[in-house]
Amino acid sequence: MDSPTFSDGIAVLCLLGAVQGVFLAAVLASRHRNAVPNRLLAGLMLVFSLDLAMAVYHASAVSVRVPALIGLDLPIALLYGPLLYLYVRTLTSERPALRRADLWHLVPFALVTLFLVPFFLRSGAEKLVLMQDPSGSLQTRALAVLSPFKLTHGCVYLALVVRRLQRHRRRVLDGGSEAEQVMLGWLRTLTAGVVGLLAISVVLYVVGARGRAAVVGMDPTGIYDDLTLLGVTVFVYAFGYVGLRHPSLFAPTTDEGPASDAVPYARSGMRPEEAAQHRDRLVALMETEHLYRRGDLTLQDLADALGISGHNLTEVLSTQLGQSFYELLNGYRVREVQARLLDPADAHLTVLAIGMEAGFNAKSSFNAAFKRHTGMTPSQYRQRQREAV
Structure with missing residues (x-):
């Protein structure tokens, strides 16, 4: 019996990656919040999975035993760019809808x-x-042109995605919420992953195209195809890992909270006096325990500390304080930063260090929140206070 080859191991990994991709697509498609972006992302994952499965089919003996499916995956790569671009566009638009x-x-x-x-x-x-002989058909002869066309097509869409993200980044840094900062980071990471995949494909295509004719599907004798598939598989696995570690990325809440919390809370069962008591306990907890200093604090964490449900906490914030969860946290964080910027004991600390200790996770979100509350950046605030002394 022949010993397993490198391609045998890649085939197993790719099949597992394809199965995971289908599972992720099903989960994303079932999300009701941000339904349009999530369904586009589900489509992208499904296309990845189909491409992986078909690549294994071409590179294995299955294509010889069941040759009817040969070549069905050839146009699939032309869906990557549009799906990624539309996902980014709908997720960064005020109205996440598709147009005719x-x-x-x-x-x-x-x-x-x-x-x-x-x-x-x-x-x-x-x-x-x-x-075995692609010269026998117009379609197979065209593979020599189709492959570079697909790579060029992908590069054009990635350029559109990067341009869209740059515009969105400027808007977020000019006053976006912390949730938008997190989402921007996710989109940039996702795009970087796709850029990496495309770069690998381009380099390996150029190297692998030397001295060999175009083939339909995968070339079982070429390690370049193995490496390309391995890159796609790692990307799918990484995507699944991010989804498990940070599920809020695919069902994000805005600073205004979930849509269901925007309606009156008449049926929540909480009396006004109870809400007022929870408000007082919340304020006392924030001012004594300083929970806002935790950069990873979630609404559910704060609700658990108060011994109430997340829905009830959102109601207390809305009806008693007129704030969202992020507005509450950032308000406390900004006020602490303001106080410490005036404290001589903290004069040796940088502005960013003070912001991080107050609970902000990134310089961009820190500056945006501070400017939204005070009308100036933290550095400007410190400088003006020094000049006023």
Whole structure:
């Protein structure tokens, strides 16, 4: 019996990655909050999974035993860019909705699919012959052009995504909430991962294209295809890890809280005097325990500390304090920073160090929150106070 090859190990990893991708797609599609962006992201994960599964099919003996499916994955890569771009656009827009004009993004995929229909309709035996000699068909001869076209197509969409993120970053840094800061970080990380995958694909395509003819699907003899698949698989696994560690990224709340909390709380069962008591306990807890200094504090953590439900805490914040959870935290953090910037005992500390100790997680979110509360940056505030002395 032959010993396992590198491609055998990659095949197992890719199949597991494909299964995980389908599971993640199902979870994302079931999210009701931010439904449109999450469904687009689910579509992207599903395309990744299908591409992984078909790559294993091409690189294994299955394609020889069941050749009818050969080549069905050729247009799939033309969906990566549109799905990623539309996901980023809807997630960073005030109105996360798709427009009829967005169908134009599918035109390259549709045209390539139509062009390949004659190849798809060939018998399995004919497809096997064309895998050995691509010159026997217009469609297989076009692979020499189709592959670089798909890479170029991906680069164009990544440029659009990066441009969109740059514009969104300027808006967030100019006064975005901490939740928006976290989401911006996620989008930048996701985009960086896709950029890395595309860079690997381009480099390995250029290296692997030397001295070998275009093939349909994967080339079982080429380590370049193995490495490309490994990169995609690692990306899918990393995506799943992030989803498990930070589920709020795929069901984010805004500074105004969940949509259901925007309506009156008439049916919550909490009497006004009870809400007032919870308010007093909340204020006392924040001022004595300084829980806002915890950068990872969540609404549920604070609710647990008070011994009430997260929904009831949101009601107390809204009806008794007129604030959201993030507004409450950032208000306390900014006031502490203001006090410490005036304290001679903290004069040796940098502005950023004081902000981090007050509970902010990043310089950008710190500056944005401080400016939103005071009308100036922390550095400007310290400088003006020094000049006033």
